[in-house]
Amino acid sequence: MKIHKLSDVLSTNIGEGTSIWQYSVILPKAVIGKGCNICAHTLIENDVTIGDNVTVKSGVYIWDGITIEDNVFIGPCVAFTNDKTPRSKQYPEMFLKTVIKNGASLGANSTILPGIVLGQNCMVGAGAVVTKDVPDYAVVVGNPAKILKYIEK
Numbered sequence: 001m002k003i004h005k006l007s008d009v010l011s012t013n014i015g016e017g018t019s020i021w022q023y024s025v026i027l028p029k030a031v032i033g034k035g036c037n038i039c040a041h042t043l044i045e046n047d048v049t050i051g052d053n054v055t056v057k058s059g060v061y062i063w064d065g066i067t068i069e070d071n072v073f074i075g076p077c078v079a080f081t082n083d084k085t086p087r088s089k090q091y092p093e094m095f096l097k098t099v100i101k102n103g104a105s106l107g108a109n110s111t112i113l114p115g116i117v118l119g120q121n122c123m124v125g126a127g128a129v130v131t132k133d134v135p136d137y138a139v140v141v142g143n144p145a146k147i148l149k150y151i152e153k
Contacts, residue, residue, distance in 0.1 A: 004040075011044075015052065033070065047095070051102070065095035065114070072100050075108040075126065082114045101136070110145075121151060 003009050006022035015034030020026065022040045029046035032038065035053045043061040044050070051070035056062070059077035066080055082095040096115035100106070104118045107126035118124065122134045125141035125148070134140050137151045 039076075057108075063095065066098045066100075068100045069102045069104075071103045073105040074100075075106055075110070077109045078106045079109070079111040081112065084114055121153075123151065 001014055001016060002019040004020060004022040007020050007024040009020055009026045010028040011026050011030040011032065013031040015032060015036065017034050018032055018036040018038065020038045024038055024040065024042045026044045027046045030044045030048045032050045033052035033054065036050060037055045039056060039058040041058045042056055045062065045064045047064035048062050048066050050068045051072070053070055054068055054072045056074045057076040060074055061080065063080055063082040065082045080098065082098065083092055084096065098112060098114055098116050100118045101120040103121040106124045107128065109126055110124045110128045110130065112130045116130055117133045119134050119136035119138060121137050123139045124130055124134065124145065125139065128141050128145040129143040130140065131144040137153060139148045139151060140146060141148050
Protein backbone atom coordinates (compact mmCIF):
# COMPACT_ATOMS: atom_id res chain seq x y z
CA MET A 1 0.00 0.00 0.00
CA LYS A 2 1.26 3.45 -0.90
CA ILE A 3 -0.26 6.53 0.80
CA HIS A 4 1.01 9.97 -0.21
CA LYS A 5 2.12 12.08 2.76
CA LEU A 6 -0.19 14.92 1.67
CA SER A 7 -3.33 12.78 1.91
CA ASP A 8 -5.56 12.37 4.99
CA VAL A 9 -6.30 8.65 5.29
CA LEU A 10 -8.16 7.66 8.45
CA SER A 11 -9.26 4.17 7.34
CA THR A 12 -7.21 1.08 8.13
CA ASN A 13 -9.37 -1.05 5.80
CA ILE A 14 -7.23 -0.64 2.69
CA GLY A 15 -5.99 -3.56 0.62
CA GLU A 16 -2.49 -4.50 -0.39
CA GLY A 17 -1.09 -2.77 -3.46
CA THR A 18 -3.50 0.18 -3.32
CA SER A 19 -2.11 3.67 -4.02
CA ILE A 20 -3.65 6.83 -2.58
CA TRP A 21 -2.37 10.10 -3.95
CA GLN A 22 -2.05 13.62 -2.55
CA TYR A 23 -4.98 15.67 -1.23
CA SER A 24 -7.20 12.60 -0.87
CA VAL A 25 -9.43 12.31 2.20
CA ILE A 26 -10.60 8.86 3.28
CA LEU A 27 -12.84 8.59 6.34
CA PRO A 28 -12.31 5.91 9.03
CA LYS A 29 -15.01 3.38 8.10
CA ALA A 30 -14.35 3.33 4.34
CA VAL A 31 -13.30 -0.04 2.89
CA ILE A 32 -10.98 -0.09 -0.13
CA GLY A 33 -9.82 -3.30 -1.80
CA LYS A 34 -6.50 -4.50 -3.23
CA GLY A 35 -4.70 -2.97 -6.19
CA CYS A 36 -6.75 0.22 -6.35
CA ASN A 37 -5.55 3.60 -7.60
CA ILE A 38 -7.16 6.52 -5.76
CA CYS A 39 -5.97 9.64 -7.56
CA ALA A 40 -5.38 13.13 -6.15
CA HIS A 41 -8.18 15.41 -4.95
CA THR A 42 -10.67 12.69 -3.98
CA LEU A 43 -12.96 12.13 -0.99
CA ILE A 44 -14.30 8.79 0.25
CA GLU A 45 -16.87 8.84 3.07
CA ASN A 46 -17.54 6.22 5.79
CA ASP A 47 -20.34 4.06 4.36
CA VAL A 48 -18.43 3.29 1.18
CA THR A 49 -17.08 -0.04 -0.06
CA ILE A 50 -14.67 -0.20 -2.98
CA GLY A 51 -13.64 -3.56 -4.45
CA ASP A 52 -10.32 -4.69 -5.92
CA ASN A 53 -8.52 -3.12 -8.90
CA VAL A 54 -10.67 0.02 -8.97
CA THR A 55 -9.42 3.28 -10.47
CA VAL A 56 -10.84 6.52 -9.06
CA LYS A 57 -9.57 9.49 -11.06
CA SER A 58 -9.10 13.02 -9.68
CA GLY A 59 -12.00 15.21 -8.60
CA VAL A 60 -14.30 12.35 -7.51
CA TYR A 61 -16.23 12.39 -4.21
CA ILE A 62 -17.72 9.09 -3.14
CA TRP A 63 -20.50 9.67 -0.62
CA ASP A 64 -22.09 7.44 2.02
CA GLY A 65 -24.21 4.63 0.56
CA ILE A 66 -22.08 3.89 -2.50
CA THR A 67 -20.70 0.42 -3.27
CA ILE A 68 -18.20 -0.06 -6.08
CA GLU A 69 -17.41 -3.63 -7.07
CA ASP A 70 -14.16 -4.97 -8.63
CA ASN A 71 -12.39 -3.69 -11.77
CA VAL A 72 -14.40 -0.46 -12.05
CA PHE A 73 -13.06 2.69 -13.73
CA ILE A 74 -14.36 6.03 -12.46
CA GLY A 75 -13.27 8.88 -14.71
CA PRO A 76 -12.27 12.37 -13.63
CA CYS A 77 -14.90 14.52 -11.94
CA VAL A 78 -17.64 11.87 -11.92
CA ALA A 79 -20.38 13.24 -9.63
CA PHE A 80 -22.15 10.81 -7.31
CA THR A 81 -25.24 11.78 -5.31
CA ASN A 82 -26.93 10.01 -2.40
CA ASP A 83 -30.00 12.10 -1.52
CA LYS A 84 -32.91 12.76 -3.93
CA THR A 85 -34.22 15.72 -1.93
CA PRO A 86 -31.20 17.41 -0.33
CA ARG A 87 -31.76 20.28 2.09
CA SER A 88 -29.19 22.11 4.17
CA LYS A 89 -28.90 20.68 7.68
CA GLN A 90 -31.69 18.14 7.02
CA TYR A 91 -30.31 14.62 6.67
CA PRO A 92 -32.20 11.46 5.75
CA GLU A 93 -32.18 8.59 8.24
CA MET A 94 -30.39 6.54 5.62
CA PHE A 95 -28.86 7.59 2.33
CA LEU A 96 -29.97 5.84 -0.85
CA LYS A 97 -27.75 2.95 -1.96
CA THR A 98 -25.96 3.11 -5.28
CA VAL A 99 -24.11 0.07 -6.67
CA ILE A 100 -21.57 0.05 -9.47
CA LYS A 101 -21.14 -3.55 -10.63
CA ASN A 102 -17.97 -5.38 -11.70
CA GLY A 103 -16.13 -3.96 -14.69
CA ALA A 104 -18.25 -0.83 -15.16
CA SER A 105 -16.62 2.30 -16.64
CA LEU A 106 -17.88 5.80 -15.89
CA GLY A 107 -16.80 8.58 -18.25
CA ALA A 108 -15.48 11.96 -17.16
CA ASN A 109 -18.00 14.40 -15.71
CA SER A 110 -20.87 11.90 -15.70
CA THR A 111 -23.46 12.35 -12.95
CA ILE A 112 -24.94 9.37 -11.13
CA LEU A 113 -28.23 10.01 -9.32
CA PRO A 114 -28.87 8.17 -6.03
CA GLY A 115 -30.32 4.69 -5.62
CA ILE A 116 -29.14 3.43 -9.01
CA VAL A 117 -27.48 0.16 -10.06
CA LEU A 118 -24.95 0.37 -12.87
CA GLY A 119 -24.70 -3.09 -14.44
CA GLN A 120 -21.73 -5.33 -14.99
CA ASN A 121 -19.32 -4.08 -17.66
CA CYS A 122 -21.59 -1.18 -18.60
CA MET A 123 -20.13 2.06 -19.93
CA VAL A 124 -21.38 5.53 -19.07
CA GLY A 125 -20.39 8.17 -21.62
CA ALA A 126 -18.61 11.37 -20.63
CA GLY A 127 -21.03 13.97 -19.32
CA ALA A 128 -24.01 11.57 -19.17
CA VAL A 129 -26.62 12.09 -16.46
CA VAL A 130 -27.73 8.67 -15.23
CA THR A 131 -31.26 8.83 -13.81
CA LYS A 132 -32.16 5.11 -13.74
CA ASP A 133 -30.55 1.67 -13.57
CA VAL A 134 -28.20 0.70 -16.41
CA PRO A 135 -28.31 -2.93 -17.63
CA ASP A 136 -25.24 -5.18 -17.84
CA TYR A 137 -23.08 -4.50 -20.92
CA ALA A 138 -25.04 -1.38 -21.95
CA VAL A 139 -23.42 1.81 -23.22
CA VAL A 140 -25.37 4.89 -22.12
CA VAL A 141 -24.92 8.52 -23.20
CA GLY A 142 -26.71 11.83 -22.93
CA ASN A 143 -28.95 13.73 -20.51
CA PRO A 144 -30.86 11.83 -19.40
CA ALA A 145 -28.65 8.85 -20.22
CA LYS A 146 -30.13 6.48 -22.78
CA ILE A 147 -28.86 3.17 -24.12
CA LEU A 148 -26.75 3.67 -27.24
CA LYS A 149 -25.83 0.01 -27.73
CA TYR A 150 -24.75 -3.16 -25.93
CA ILE A 151 -21.18 -4.39 -25.65
CA GLU A 152 -20.57 -7.99 -26.73
CA LYS A 153 -20.00 -10.31 -23.79
